[in-house]
Amino acid sequence: MSNRRDFLRTAGAVGVLASASAMANDERLAKLDTAAKRPVLKKDLFAEPVILETVELLRHGDNFICRVRSTEGAQGLSVSHNAKMVDLYPVAINRVLPFFVKKDARELDALVDEVYVHQSNYKLQGLALWIPLATVEFAILDLLGKIAGRSMGQLLGEIHHPQVAIYQANNFRGLSAEESIRRIERSVKQSAAQAVKFKVGGRMRQVDRPRGRTEKLIALMRETFGPKMTIYADANGAYNVPEAIRIGRLLQEQQIDFYEEPVPFDWYEETRQVADALEIPIAGGEQEPSLRNFRWLIGKGALQICQPDLFYFGGMIRSLRVARMAQAAGLTCTPHISGTGLGYLYMLHFVSALPNAGPFHEFKGLSRDIPFACDSSSLKSEAGRITVPTGPGDGLVIAPDFLRKHKPVRA
Amino acid sequence: MSNRRDFLRTAGAVGVLASASAMANDERLAKLDTAAKRPVLKKDLFAEPVILETVELLRHGDNFICRVRSTEGAQGLSVSHNAKMVDLYPVAINRVLPFFVKKDARELDALVDEVYVHQSNYKLQGLALWIPLATVEFAILDLLGKIAGRSMGQLLGEIHHPQVAIYQANNFRGLSAEESIRRIERSVKQSAAQAVKFKVGGRMRQVDRPRGRTEKLIALMRETFGPKMTIYADANGAYNVPEAIRIGRLLQEQQIDFYEEPVPFDWYEETRQVADALEIPIAGGEQEPSLRNFRWLIGKGALQICQPDLFYFGGMIRSLRVARMAQAAGLTCTPHISGTGLGYLYMLHFVSALPNAGPFHEFKGLSRDIPFACDSSSLKSEAGRITVPTGPGDGLVIAPDFLRKHKPVRA
Numbered sequence: 083m084s085n086r087r088d089f090l091r092t093a094g095a096v097g098v099l100a101s102a103s104a105m106a107n108d109e110r111l112a113k114l115d116t117a118a119k120r121p122v123l124k125k126d127l128f129a130e131p132v133i134l135e136t137v138e139l140l141r142h143g144d145n146f147i148c149r150v151r152s153t154e155g156a157q158g159l160s161v162s163h164n165a166k167m168v169d170l171y172p173v174a175i176n177r178v179l180p181f182f183v184k185k186d187a188r189e190l191d192a193l194v195d196e197v198y199v200h201q202s203n204y205k206l207q208g209l210a211l212w213i214p215l216a217t218v219e220f221a222i223l224d225l226l227g228k229i230a231g232r233s234m235g236q237l238l239g240e241i242h243h244p245q246v247a248i249y250q251a252n253n254f255r256g257l258s259a260e261e262s263i264r265r266i267e268r269s270v271k272q273s274a275a276q277a278v279k280f281k282v283g284g285r286m287r288q289v290d291r292p293r294g295r296t297e298k299l300i301a302l303m304r305e306t307f308g309p310k311m312t313i314y315a316d317a318n319g320a321y322n323v324p325e326a327i328r329i330g331r332l333l334q335e336q337q338i339d340f341y342e343e344p345v346p347f348d349w350y351e352e353t354r355q356v357a358d359a360l361e362i363p364i365a366g367g368e369q370e371p372s373l374r375n376f377r378w379l380i381g382k383g384a385l386q387i388c389q390p391d392l393f394y395f396g397g398m399i400r401s402l403r404v405a406r407m408a409q410a411a412g413l414t415c416t417p418h419i420s421g422t423g424l425g426y427l428y429m430l431h432f433v434s435a436l437p438n439a440g441p442f443h444e445f446k447g448l449s450r451d452i453p454f455a456c457d458s459s460s461l462k463s464e465a466g467r468i469t470v471p472t473g474p475g476d477g478l479v480i481a482p483d484f485l486r487k488h489k490p491v492r493a
Numbered sequence: 494m495s496n497r498r499d500f501l502r503t504a505g506a507v508g509v510l511a512s513a514s515a516m517a518n519d520e521r522l523a524k525l526d527t528a529a530k531r532p533v534l535k536k537d538l539f540a541e542p543v544i545l546e547t548v549e550l551l552r553h554g555d556n557f558i559c560r561v562r563s564t565e566g567a568q569g570l571s572v573s574h575n576a577k578m579v580d581l582y583p584v585a586i587n588r589v590l591p592f593f594v595k596k597d598a599r600e601l602d603a604l605v606d607e608v609y610v611h612q613s614n615y616k617l618q619g620l621a622l623w624i625p626l627a628t629v630e631f632a633i634l635d636l637l638g639k640i641a642g643r644s645m646g647q648l649l650g651e652i653h654h655p656q657v658a659i660y661q662a663n664n665f666r667g668l669s670a671e672e673s674i675r676r677i678e679r680s681v682k683q684s685a686a687q688a689v690k691f692k693v694g695g696r697m698r699q700v701d702r703p704r705g706r707t708e709k710l711i712a713l714m715r716e717t718f719g720p721k722m723t724i725y726a727d728a729n730g731a732y733n734v735p736e737a738i739r740i741g742r743l744l745q746e747q748q749i750d751f752y753e754e755p756v757p758f759d760w761y762e763e764t765r766q767v768a769d770a771l772e773i774p775i776a777g778g779e780q781e782p783s784l785r786n787f788r789w790l791i792g793k794g795a796l797q798i799c800q801p802d803l804f805y806f807g808g809m810i811r812s813l814r815v816a817r818m819a820q821a822a823g824l825t826c827t828p829h830i831s832g833t834g835l836g837y838l839y840m841l842h843f844v845s846a847l848p849n850a851g852p853f854h855e856f857k858g859l860s861r862d863i864p865f866a867c868d869s870s871s872l873k874s875e876a877g878r879i880t881v882p883t884g885p886g887d888g889l890v891i892a893p894d895f896l897r898k899h900k901p902v903r904a
Contacts, residue, residue, distance in 0.1 A: 169583045176580050199697050205780060207759070208619030286610050348783040369616060372759040
């Protein structure tokens with residue numbers, strides 16, 4: 083990684099290399115494009131068409147379930163990003179779900195692209211469009227997995243990770259460095275995670291509180307967890323470029339393992355400037371809605387760890403395209419996921435099929451709002467690792483009583 | 494404009510100028526930042542606080558009205574972007590409107606920034622967040638205008654344009670070049686516009702239909718309307734870079750006056766490449782949700798005509814920041830607006846206060862769904878110009894019977 087950065091830096095400073103650099107840049111991007119264009123869904127698992135007969139959004143309280151049924155009577159279910167779906171269900175009902183009715187689910191790679199252009203939906207690009215799409219996609223993958231007798235991960239690739247190692251995420255902004263470290267220690271003890279992420283700075287350019295918290299906490303983290311612990315830092319877009327570089331140097335002194343969103347997510351050029359100035363890997367992409375911008379961020383060396391959110395970015399197929407571009411650039415992928423609904427379950431299936439998965443993945447504690455049974459996994463952290471359910475589909479059975487309480491949402 | 498481009502192109506080709514170019518770039522961006530930070534709302538028109546007592550979304554069928562009331566009993570109204578609000582009202586109700594209750598409307602410049610960070614709303618960046626915000630902002634500006642006895646435009650600046658010259662927009666994709674030109678002629682005759690915009694290519698990388706339509710239509714447009722007519726071309730993100738340049742050269746041969754969205758809206762670097770390769774001014778920004786990305790597009794010479802959409806971009810204050818950055822770079826602003834609700838009314842007020850307004854502004858025909866009375870303008874094109882209502886506020890009275898049919902929307 084640092085070789086690549088050195089190359090980029092030198093090419094920028096010594097102008098006579100500019101046209102050689104432009105050619106190298108074109109070649110890099112061509113590699114990314116080839117990677118992103120490879121088919122994702124393993125269509126050859128299905129000899130016959132799988133026509134979607136109904137595509138429904140069901141609701142009970144603030145819980146949203148998508149149910150898809152094939153003309154042959156097979157069924158797939160997903161639980162949405164409920165905390166956001168309470169604001170977005172009309173987008174799902176009016177703009178996304180109806181598009182999939184009567185379509186062949188085996189064409190899912192193409193369908194997730196077509197729904198973007200359908201009725202000019204691209205104008206909504208952002209999680210407002212992508213969460214409804216991800217919700218449908220997960221239900222369709224569950225359906226296809228049930229038909230083929232495969233897990234969601236097996237529909238997308240080989241299983242590289244039957245277990246997923248987690249990092250313990252937390253957010254104690256506003257508390258003193260000392261109180262923060264006490265709580266972080268406690269949460270790490272509970273999950274037995276071998277890696278931990280902590281927050282630096284104030285979210286999206288807000289002031290760091292209490293004053294001086296970040297500088298103190300950076301030192302305390304390494305002191306508390308020792309030299310062998312993997313430690314990540316997340317700024318949530320806290321800084322401008324000079325501040326981001328100053329804090330980044332403190333992180334480097336403490337051998338912190340990555341530095342997430344040092345500047346606001348839509349400061350693309352500035353993210354690259356921070357990456358160029360530092361050796362610590364820069365992580366980002368949770369808020370990124372555009373495949374084209376991921377291509378830029380990867381191609382220009384602005385990100386070293388790619389973090390598409392499986393819901394915010396529109397599902398596993400789109401996220402795998404990002405992961406494959408990252409792989410083509412020699413980078414890893416650590417998808418972001420929120421602590422709502424069954425997000426962690428989808429993260430586990432996705433990571434199971436990722437050849438270039440990061441070593442540890444986000445864990446905020448599994449929501450207990452959804453009653454389910456799972457034969458193949460406790461879905462709990464055991465010595466810092468969670469077993470990926472083996473399917474078919476999502477590998478769960480949502481409690482039938484609970485499912486029955488849900489009623490179809492109308493526009 | 495072409496001087497600036499020549500400079501950028503030379504700096505790119507002759508690498509020894511790289512660091513001089515980087516300094517010039519920093520200076521350019523600093524100018525844009527200064528322009529974007531200038532206060533917008535004329536607070537000194539209000540001696541006393543204007544505390545918002547209620548902020549409501551009202552609905553009747555698919556029509557949405559925002560009503561704000563001050564503690565002193567003043568009232569402001571706006572009509573939303575109804576075609577999109579049918580999908581977004583829960584965002585408005587849950588995430589945007591409640592934020593404004595009990596706030597001082599005189600602090601509107603700061604409030605539109607604060608609501609972006611409030612409850613991590615920035616994750617929704619895009620029209621899903623910005624249309625609800627614009628809807629509230631227009632109602633608050635109407636309220637403030639009514640209190641101060643000024644038009645919406647007068648709250649934001651001096652009145653530079655008491656009348657706004659229009660261009661006739663149209664969309665006849667899918668019809669032959671010959672049939673398209675017949676319909677375009679008819680619509681131009683109706684509005685008596687002195688400028689016209691036509692569509693080239695297929696929306697968002699779709700195939701141009703019927704085959705060869707675009708090449709034929711480009712030549713027919715100039716032939717039909719003659720050398721004095723202002724003619725704009727809109728590609729809606731039809732092309733990749735080589736195709737965009739090829740079509741751009743055809744447009745240049747016919748002296749077409751601007752070229753809108755030659756590549757998809759989120760292809761930032763590619764938009765710049767097209768701009769660098771052509772002399773025809775590049776227009777864009779309708780789909781751009783981020784002030785930071787407008788700064789990049791303007792600062793890097795990727796756009797020559799800036800087109801924030803007053804609804805999609807979150808209202809007049811945010812759009813005026815873009816227009817001011819454009820002005821600092823010697824560019825014009827031609828806001829985009831959709832043909833729904835009272836969009837054109839807000840466009841007229843906004844343009845009235847724009848020192849660097851483009852010569853002609855978008856017109857798709859005023860919606861007749863909203864019954865209103867307006868003393869100061871017919872709101873119709875008269876010899877290609879529309880008179881801007883003189884206020885106070887929006888300058889309209891929405892029919893009381895119609896308003897009464899609307900009921901508050903609950904989450």
